[in-house]
Amino acid sequence: MRKRKRRETDAAQLEMTPMIDVVFQLLIFFIVTLKQEDILSHLDVSRPSPDPDTPVEQDFKDLLTITVHRYGYMLKGKVRTVNQLERDLTRLAGFSKDLSVIIRCTGDSQHERLVKVLNICAKVGLKKLSVFSM
Amino acid sequence: MTPMIDVVFQLIIFFIVTIKMEEEKKDIELAKAKDGPVIERMAPTTMVVEVDKNGWISIHGAQLSRSKFAKIMQGRTKRYGQFPVLIRADRRAEHKDVRAVMDICSGLNIWRINFAAIKQEVS
Numbered sequence: 579m580r581k582r583k584r585r586e587t588d589a590a591q592l593e594m595t596p597m598i599d600v601v602f603q604l605l606i607f608f609i610v611t612l613k614q615e616d617i618l619s620h621l622d623v624s625r626p627s628p629d630p631d632t633p634v635e636q637d638f639k640d641l642l643t644i645t646v647h648r649y650g651y652m653l654k655g656k657v658r659t660v661n662q663l664e665r666d667l668t669r670l671a672g673f674s675k676d677l678s679v680i681i682r683c684t685g686d687s688q689h690e691r692l693v694k695v696l697n698i699c700a701k702v703g704l705k706k707l708s709v710f711s712m
Numbered sequence: 713m714t715p716m717i718d719v720v721f722q723l724i725i726f727f728i729v730t731i732k733m734e735e736e737k738k739d740i741e742l743a744k745a746k747d748g749p750v751i752e753r754m755a756p757t758t759m760v761v762e763v764d765k766n767g768w769i770s771i772h773g774a775q776l777s778r779s780k781f782a783k784i785m786q787g788r789t790k791r792y793g794q795f796p797v798l799i800r801a802d803r804r805a806e807h808k809d810v811r812a813v814m815d816i817c818s819g820l821n822i823w824r825i826n827f828a829a830i831k832q833e834v835s
Contacts, residue, residue: 599715603722611730619748619831620798625818646807685808689763689801692810693743693829701747709825711811 621696623681623707642670646683646691664698671702678706685711740764743803745829755796759788760828763801767809782816789820800828 645652651663658666670677679699683692699707740762762770769781797817801810814825
């Protein structure tokens with residue numbers, strides 16, 4: 579009889595200390611695991627027809643060709659560094675934002691280089707971008 | 713002793729879980745493009761394709777061969793029509809591997825392709 583009575587009082591009284599322990603543990607766990615995602619940018623390009631018969635280049639009046647090699651860039655047949663490229667593109671974009679840019683990539687160039695060119699184009703406001711492969 | 717054991721177990725579980733998470737994330741290192749446009753909301757139909765530094769293609773973490781990938785894309789275009797494609801390529805990936813993905817897309821009349829890049833690193 580006496581035993582039963584004691585159990586009842588135990589159940590009635592909720593122990594706070596372990597609960598607080600657990601809650602703190604959970605709190606710390608979520609704070610530590612919460613890792614903010616990096617902000618991503620989406621670089622939009624159009625991919626011309628892989629069919630070599632279609633004459634793409636005739637459609638455009640203002641055409642700018644950037645070639646991405648494994649070890650560098652070329653703008654209109656001249657070798658350029660990233661900074662030079664940015665300066666030239668800024669100047670060219672100043673004339674017309676409707677300039678069509680064709681980016682030709684060699685197969686062994688790293689993707690990072692292409693992204694750099696696309697980044698510069700986005701910065702100076704050139705929107706008509708096409709990526710060719712060679 | 714009991715609370716200490718509790719805490720230690722918690723720590724062990726914590727480290728096991730976080731180590732696995734990091735391994736998953738380290739696969740692809742995106743290039744940086746701080747001037748690129750940000751799209752708040754991707755179209756729900758967007759297909760995210762990942763290309764790792766060795767040129768392997770994967771969708772939702774599942775590595776696929778090129779032919780398998782082409783088959784999946786074909787099936788999807790047949791069922792839903794065209795959809796935007798977002799390529800998350802590693803910065804060290806060679807262009808020819810990215811090109812393979814683009815060629816498969818353009819073969820299915822998907823002309824607009826997005827590349828994901830890091831605008832701003834939080835961590």
